[in-house]
Amino acid sequence: MERLQKVIAYAGVASRRKAEQLITEGKVKVNGKVVRELGTKVSNSDTIEVEGVKLEKEDKVYFLLYKPKGYISAVTDDKGRKTVVDIFKKRVPERIFPVGRLDYETTGLLLLTNDGEFSYQLTHPKFKIDKTYVARVKGVPTIEGLKKLQRGIKLEDGKTAPAKVSMTSFDEKAGKAICEITIHEGRNRQVRRMFEAIGTPVVKLKRERFAFLDLGSLKPGEYRQLTKHEVKQLRVLAETGRLD
Structure with missing residues (x-):
C-alpha cells in the first residue's frame, strides 16, 4: 500500500505537491469515488483517475533542456503562452513536467521528467541541491x-x-x-x-x-536525455548530500 499522492507522482501526472493539491480539490477518484484525504493509501489493484483520466504507468524519463527565453516553466498556460513542454510535443509521448521553474525571461538549464518523486528530491529546499x-x-x-x-x-x-x-x-x-x-x-x-x-x-x-550538470554543447531550445548514471548520481546527491 502506498499513499495516493505518491502513486500519482510516480505515475508522472504531477509532482507530489501538485498531486496533493489535486486530491484536496476533489479531482482524484479511487475505484470511482472522489477522494480528498491526503493520507489515503492505495494498492496496485485500485483504479485511480486524475481529472477524469485513468492512471497508467509510464516508463520514467529524464531530460535536460536549454530553456530559451519566452517560454514558461509549466505544462499548460491559461494565457496561451508557449510552455517548455511544447518543445517536446510529438517527440516525447510521456507526460513530462518541469523540475522546478525558470521564469519567462530566464534562460538556461531546466530538467523535465515524469517522475514526481525525483522532482520532489531535486526541488525541496531540505535537499539543498x-x-x-x-x-x-x-x-x-x-x-x-x-x-x-x-x-x-x-x-x-x-x-x-x-x-x-x-x-x-x-x-x-x-x-x-x-x-x-x-x-x-x-x-x-x-x-x-x-x-x-x-x-x-x-x-x-x-x-x-x-548540481553537477551543465549545458554542454546544447543550444537554446535543444535537449538531451539524462544518462542512467546521471539520474542515479542526482538521487544519491539528494539523499546523502554528496556524490559517490
Missing part, C-alpha cells in the same frame, strides 16, 4: 551588497539561505556587471529579487548549472 546562475545586472554591486547575498538577505517572503556569490566582471563607466550566484532554494524569481534588494536589478539571467 545547488543551482548556479549567471546574472548581468544594472549597476555595480558593492562589496557589502554581495556580502548580504552571501549571508542571506531579507525578502518579502523571508530571509534567503546563504548563497555563493562572486562578481566576475564589471564596467563602472557603463554601469553594469556580471555576477555568478549559487543557491539551493527555488522561490519565485528569487535571484532577480535578491539582486533588486541590493540595488542592482537583473537585466539578463541564465542558469548555467544544476
